[in-house]
Amino acid sequence: MTTVRETIRRESANLTLSERKIGDAVLADYPFGALQTIQELAERTGVSAPSITRFVGKLGFAGYQEFQRQLITEVRESRRSPLQLKATEKLGSAGSFLADYARRATERIHEMSASVPQEQFDRVLTLLADPNRAVFLVGGRISDNIAGFLSVHLKQIRPKVHHLPPNPEHWPDLLLSIRKQDVLVLFDFRRYQRDLEHLAEIVAKQCRPSIVLITDKWMSPIARHSDHVVALPIEIETAWDTLVCAIAFAEALIVKVSEMNWPTTKDRLAAWDRLRLSPPSQPLEESDDR
Known part of the structure; x- marks a missing residue:
């Protein structure tokens, strides 16, 4: 799974000046910098809410809510313990495990x-x-x-x-x-x-x-x-x-x-x-x- 951070960096050359400003703000306090309302992020970066919508669209998200859901998923992944990872492990054949x-x-x-x-x-x-x-x-x-x-x-x-x-x-x-x-x-x-x-x-x-x-x-x-x-x-x-x-x-x-x-x-x-x-x-x- 590609992270939002990796996507922002990959698409940086295709972003406008305002969109890069948004991206920099998100990366500066990642991922929590974008886990606020779109209005709060707009105020913090000095750009408009429609600019933020266009920014997340360029990253491949249908909207700001989907963008935030991806960030929340990443936060959960970063906190997964061995007990949680056990539920999705794929050990394969015991005879050829090594x-x-x-x-x-x-x-x-x-x-x-x-x-x-x-x-x-x-x-x-x-x-x-x-x-x-x-x-x-x-x-x-x-x-x-x-x-x-x-x-x-x-x-x-x-x-x-x-x-x-x-x-x-x-x-x-x-x-x-x-x-x-x-x-x-x-x-x-x-x-x-x-x-x-x-x-x-x-x-x-x-x-x-x-x-x-x-x-x-x-x-x-x-x-x-x-x-x-x-x-x-x-x-x-x-x-x-x-x-x-x-x-x-x-x-x-x-x-x-x-x-x-x-x-x-x-x-x-x-x-x-x-x-x-x-x-x-x-x-x-x-x-x-x-």
Whole structure:
């Protein structure tokens, strides 16, 4: 199902100046910015009600009510739990479940490669690879494991990488050090966490770093505070959403950040291994450049 957000962005080139103004207002507080009366939206945007009607018509809706019904459906989808997803799951044959699940996961990876532009990946990559920027990472109840995975690898590659601890009471210690030039990366998928939204709001207002949100197509509310929003596929027709795309996206970042300045990364990895309590086995042949 294509979201209203995706449709607005797809049709942006075909919109008039007034219609783009409406679209910008809807996206600025998505989806709640359009869950008001047509008169209230007209007043907020400074355009006429007929212009809003023409706007939703260009998006393919029969009227403003149908447009709002679609937004309400998206809100419901963004809050679906495993118990609700269980009612619509399609497990297929038990004898070939693993192979079928691998196929579905592969399809989600291909979907990600088609829906996330290379330019967007490169913008996030540039932020994370900049040694002058400190990087702070955190995720939700499940997705924080991916934030931790990414942070562990980034710490080996470059300095000034911080994974926020699980207890929010310990966050201020790190947040006090965030500067405007730094980066905050948040992972938040449907059944979004309010504490992460509150964190993003506070940091956006008080610290103003670049905020990168990794989320799904329904968009975490954190999107309204973010500079970069990466929407990844998570539906896989089971009671449990998949984070395979989030892991693949994180792994791709790790590979490319390490390659942005490989000589520095190489030296840091070598120093890291020398300082480990249980260093790995030495290679059979030492390089001559030591």
